[in-house]
Amino acid sequence: RQELICALCGEPIVPKSPGDRPYTGDLGTAYEGQPICDTCYDEDTCEPSATIYYGKDNEEISLIGSCRNETEGDFRVKWHSTDPWRGYYECESDEYVEVFTDAILSGHESEEMLKKLYDRVLERFDEENINFARVFCRSSNVFMTSLEIWVKKDFVQLLKAHAIIAEAKGEVDYDNPLYSTGILFPRENLEKFKKLLGKKYEITTDKDLADLAAEKGDGLLAELVEASKGVK
Numbered sequence: 473r474q475e476l477i478c479a480l481c482g483e484p485i486v487p488k489s490p491g492d493r494p495y496t497g498d499l500g501t502a503y504e505g506q507p508i509c510d511t512c513y514d515e516d517t518c519e520p521s522a523t524i525y526y527g528k529d530n531e532e533i534s535l536i537g538s539c540r541n542e543t544e545g546d547f548r549v550k551w552h553s554t555d556p557w558r559g560y561y562e563c564e565s566d567e568y569v570e571v572f573t574d575a576i577l578s579g580h581e582s583e584e585m586l587k588k589l590y591d592r593v594l595e596r597f598d599e600e601n602i603n604f605a606r607v608f609c610r611s612s613n614v615f616m617t618s619l620e621i622w623v624k625k626d627f628v629q630l631l632k633a634h635a636i637i638a639e640a641k642g643e644v645d646y647d648n649p650l651y652s653t654g655i656l657f658p659r660e661n662l663e664k665f666k667k668l669l670g671k672k673y674e675i676t677t678d679k680d681l682a683d684l685a686a687e688k689g690d691g692l693l694a695e696l697v698e699a700s701k702g703v704k
């Protein structure tokens with residue numbers, strides 16, 4: 473008789489009674505269809521890779537671990553490593569489309585605004601009967617929580633969803649530069665940069681500057697040094 477080995481921990485799976493069939497990895501997981509022992513299966517969602525809430529209520533939670541997927545394959549997760557120790561999970565879906573994503577940075581000015589925006593969008597989606605899910609993926613950065621809203625792949629629902637989000641962004645002043653600065657660079661440095669090279673490069677947010685730095689490489693620093701000479 474062939475012994476079954478748990479695909480997660482590598483231990484043999486001992487059936488409690490003859491004819492017992494072991495758990496198998498759920499649809500849309502890395503261990504899909506492979507045998508999993510009781511212990512691994514039971515503990516898999518203790519530290520989920522993703523937590524999904526359908527609709528605006530927090531009562532029904534669907535978790536995704538490495539061998540369990542309580543969304544029945546609606547969502548799948550992928551790990552992205554940024555270096556050998558750090559990274560984040562990202563969700564994928566064939567049934568839903570991501571309509572909004574942002575990172576909540578604890579302690580930043582944007583924290584309150586994003587929470588307000590989020591609440592408003594959920595309320596309006598609910599009123600308009602939009603079929604949506606909220607997705608939280610785990611990242612190794614404890615100060616950042618990713619916030620994602622996904623809408624069922626339906627043209628009319630998607631159009632409505634985008635209109636609602638745009639309206640809600642206006643209500644909370646989402647595009648105020650206050651919310652997109654002070655994240656990647658100290659604000660005084662960004663201001664100084666704008667003073668020196670603001671005529672040449674249109675920079676409003678931290679991301680604009682980060683993109684420019686990536687595009688220009690060392691050349692940008694040289695330009696900055698040159699421009700600051702002229703100021704003296």
Ligand SMILES: [Zn+2]
Nearest residue numbers: 478481509512
């Ligand atoms: Zn196991």
